[in-house]
Amino acid sequence: MAKTWVFVEETEEGPATVGLELLTKARGFGGELAAVFLGNGSEENLAALGAHGASKVFHMTPSDALPTAAAAAALADLAGSHSPDLILFGLTYTGRDVAGRLSARIGKTILSNATDIAMEGGMVTVTNEILGGMTLVDAIFENDPPYLVIARPKSFPAEPSGGGAPEIETVSLPDVGHAGSAIVTASHTEHLEGPKLEDAAIVVAAGRGIGTEEGFAVIEELASKLGAATAATRAIVDAGWVAYSKQVGQTGKTVKPDVYIAAGVSGAMQHLVGMKDSKVIIAINKDEEAPIFGVSDLGVVGDLHKVLPKLIEALGNR
Amino acid sequence: MRVAVCVKQIPDPASPYDLDPDTHFVVRPTDQVLDDTDRYGVEMGLQLAEQTEGTVTLVSMGPSGNLQGIRQALAMGADKAVIIDDGTLQGSDSLATAGILAAAIQREGFDLVIAGTESTDGYAGILPQQLAEFLGVPALTFAKKVSVEGDTVRIERQTQTGYDEVEAPVPALVSVTAGVVEPRYPTFKGIMQAKSKPVETLTAGDLGVEVTTKQKIIAIRPAPERASGELIEDDGEAHLKIVALLEQAKVI
Ligand SMILES: Cc1cc2nc3c(=O)[nH]c(=O)nc-3n(C[C@H](O)[C@H](O)[C@H](O)COP(=O)(O)OP(=O)(O)OC[C@H]3O[C@@H](n4cnc5c(N)ncnc54)[C@H](O)[C@@H]3O)c2cc1C
Ligand SMILES: Cc1cc2nc3c(=O)[nH]c(=O)nc-3n(C[C@H](O)[C@H](O)[C@H](O)COP(=O)(O)OP(=O)(O)OC[C@H]3O[C@@H](n4cnc5c(N)ncnc54)[C@H](O)[C@@H]3O)c2cc1C
Numbered sequence: 320m321a322k323t324w325v326f327v328e329e330t331e332e333g334p335a336t337v338g339l340e341l342l343t344k345a346r347g348f349g350g351e352l353a354a355v356f357l358g359n360g361s362e363e364n365l366a367a368l369g370a371h372g373a374s375k376v377f378h379m380t381p382s383d384a385l386p387t388a389a390a391a392a393a394l395a396d397l398a399g400s401h402s403p404d405l406i407l408f409g410l411t412y413t414g415r416d417v418a419g420r421l422s423a424r425i426g427k428t429i430l431s432n433a434t435d436i437a438m439e440g441g442m443v444t445v446t447n448e449i450l451g452g453m454t455l456v457d458a459i460f461e462n463d464p465p466y467l468v469i470a471r472p473k474s475f476p477a478e479p480s481g482g483g484a485p486e487i488e489t490v491s492l493p494d495v496g497h498a499g500s501a502i503v504t505a506s507h508t509e510h511l512e513g514p515k516l517e518d519a520a521i522v523v524a525a526g527r528g529i530g531t532e533e534g535f536a537v538i539e540e541l542a543s544k545l546g547a548a549t550a551a552t553r554a555i556v557d558a559g560w561v562a563y564s565k566q567v568g569q570t571g572k573t574v575k576p577d578v579y580i581a582a583g584v585s586g587a588m589q590h591l592v593g594m595k596d597s598k599v600i601i602a603i604n605k606d607e608e609a610p611i612f613g614v615s616d617l618g619v620v621g622d623l624h625k626v627l628p629k630l631i632e633a634l635g636n637r
Numbered sequence: 638m639r640v641a642v643c644v645k646q647i648p649d650p651a652s653p654y655d656l657d658p659d660t661h662f663v664v665r666p667t668d669q670v671l672d673d674t675d676r677y678g679v680e681m682g683l684q685l686a687e688q689t690e691g692t693v694t695l696v697s698m699g700p701s702g703n704l705q706g707i708r709q710a711l712a713m714g715a716d717k718a719v720i721i722d723d724g725t726l727q728g729s730d731s732l733a734t735a736g737i738l739a740a741a742i743q744r745e746g747f748d749l750v751i752a753g754t755e756s757t758d759g760y761a762g763i764l765p766q767q768l769a770e771f772l773g774v775p776a777l778t779f780a781k782k783v784s785v786e787g788d789t790v791r792i793e794r795q796t797q798t799g800y801d802e803v804e805a806p807v808p809a810l811v812s813v814t815a816g817v818v819e820p821r822y823p824t825f826k827g828i829m830q831a832k833s834k835p836v837e838t839l840t841a842g843d844l845g846v847e848v849t850t851k852q853k854i855i856a857i858r859p860a861p862e863r864a865s866g867e868l869i870e871d872d873g874e875a876h877l878k879i880v881a882l883l884e885q886a887k888v889i
Contacts, residue, residue, distance in 0.1 A: 330797060330798075331798065385775070385777075385794075385803055385805075387766075387776065387778075388769075388770070388775060388776070391770070410762070411797065412778065412779050412794070412795065412796060412797070415762055415763055415766060415778075416766050416776060416778055418763060418766070419763035419764070419765070419766025419767045419769075419770070419776075420766050420767070420769065420770040420776070422732055422763065422766075422767055422770075423732065423735060423736075423766075423767040423768075423770035423771050424770055426732070427732075427851070428730050428731075428732050428850070428851040428852045429730075429731065429732070429761070429763055430852055431731070431760075431761040431762060431763055432760065432761065432762075444855070448860060452860055453859065453860055454857060454858070454859060454860060455857070455858050455859070455860050456656075456661075456854055456856070456857050457854065457855050457856040457857075457858070458852055458853060458854045458855065459852070459853055459855055460851060460852055461850075461851045461852060461853055462851035469762075469763070496773075497773060497774060497775065497806075497808075498769070498770070498773050498774060498775055499775065500775050500805050500806055501775035501776070501777055501803055501804065501805035501809070502803065502804060502805070503801050503802065503803050504802045504803070504804055505801065505802040506796070506799070506800075506801045506802075507799045507800050507801070507802075508798050508799040509798060509799040520888060521888050545883075545888070545889065553815070556816070557815055557816040563781070563795060564797070564798060564799070569755075569760060570754065570755065570814070570815075577886055577887075577888050578882075578883060578886050578888050580879075595863070598886065599882065599886045600866075601879055601882060603871075603875075607868070607870075612866075612868055613865070614863055615866050615868075616866035616867070616882065617866055617867055617869070617878060617879065617882050618866060618867065618868040618869070619869055619871050619875040619878070619879070620868065620869065620870045620871060621870065621871025621875055622871070625871065625873075626871055626875055626876055626879075627876075629873075629876040630876040630879055630880070633876050633877065633880050634880065634889070637889070
């Protein structure tokens, strides 16, 4: 019987969604399922872990230190005494930090960027997508368990199972000396308007084709007409036109809205991995060869500065 | 301050890379380029070294080929390069790579290690953290801003909703995001000087470390294709098509 652990970090809105997605997925493996939770852990948050299938929660509470090195050390100790077969992490900043350090500490390899995980008879196969999602790669572990996997957000749905309150085991973070000496001195939250990018039903994304920072206004106007979230490519985030929290793609967010409208986005592989699983994709680009058209349900070859104002007007008249 | 910058040469991303059908390893041509991601690390390293009258050593594992990518980073201003080029390391996973890089960096001595947050070709995105654990130092990851004051490194660490200010005493590792600083272009003088800068090539044996890779690709297959859609030229009425599709998708 498999023993699966899912690392879940706390966010302002509760347990990280990707953690709940992984718990949902891991329920299908049968066997024992536990969460390793890093956060203050209100009763509500801990209950959510149980509701998604964790029968047990190892609870670590961070101090003002950057908790990743100590959390990895604590997890290494726990893994040593409980021998889990599989430990799953979401591809988040903290997930990557803890998984990476744990991996080096216990000498176990990591399969990263997973978009699917299969377990058959104790054998784990991990799938990831390369070349912007055009090719799938299946890989296996050649070391003994625990098998470490980092999975991309939104690879699986998060669905409660109706599980009851989990058993809680409090785990203290050990002193790891110099490796744990990074401290967080301040936190800043970017103020964002409109629906949350990860959850929005419609996303309007802009690329370098908007031309200037001011060009983003038409994107915002369309989004507000549609009740959509705005998004961006890395090109315009790096240019400083748009906040990083709006970046979609490999190093940004993964989204799967009902409709994704990409304006002036070329469709680089690193952008496609973050949005190509949207239900309907509409692209506006003046270059008919733009790769974004390869994944679009509707491609409009044209100037976004002509098409979008007309679209906004047409929507306004409804 | 002695800064070690981890850099990787990769196949030119302008043409998508191939995986060898037998070994499943990335096919690496002799004229690889410097991973664009690492130009940010090099620039950051150079700026911090300039401020502290320090040095920048490039550390890279992989087939050295004609060293085009490494020369590019030396031309930007790095002082020297250490390359671990060893056929037995072909197809290494991130953990094995981190083990080798840690040994090379220990041997050089360091106050600060800089890496990119993820590479362009492999993008497992965990090597910096593995490396920090091997070196026993704090990892200040996902930095969008870095400064050094005395023996303290400070960064702005990207978070899901904004950023945190994080600091630690050196020795430490920092992983930098693209955009942390604007990388300089090599000058003609830099390019000429790069030709005579020291480049040391080592094997795993020279470092006295043995690593093994514990993961294996078992299949490569095409992803299910998305049914191809409609492509229209904007004739001034394209927006109506968009409205129709939004209606069909039941979002308006
Ligand atoms: C390690 C790594 C990670 C990365 N991660 C990400 C990531 O997470 N997300 C991401 O997006 N990118 C990422 N990138 C960058 C990616 O490779 C591309 O460079 C980027 O996505 C391009 O952005 P763009 O489409 O806005 O710009 P461009 O590629 O410059 O495309 C602009 C497009 O606009 C069109 N255009 C111009 N004017 C108009 C007009 N008036 N009307 C209509 N169309 C017009 C052009 O035809 C062109 O197709 C990453 C790269 C690397 C190396
Ligand atoms: C498609 C693909 C998928 C892969 N998936 C995995 C996986 O899931 N797990 C795994 O363990 N390995 C994986 N690998 C192998 C991995 O890419 C190599 O081991 C690589 O040397 C280190 O990982 P990375 O490039 O992904 O590093 P990342 O962690 O993405 O790189 C971050 C930074 O580390 C530094 N760095 C990385 N590699 C080197 C190097 N060779 N020399 C110097 N500095 C370096 C650079 O500063 C870089 O910016 C994969 C390779 C490919 C091609």
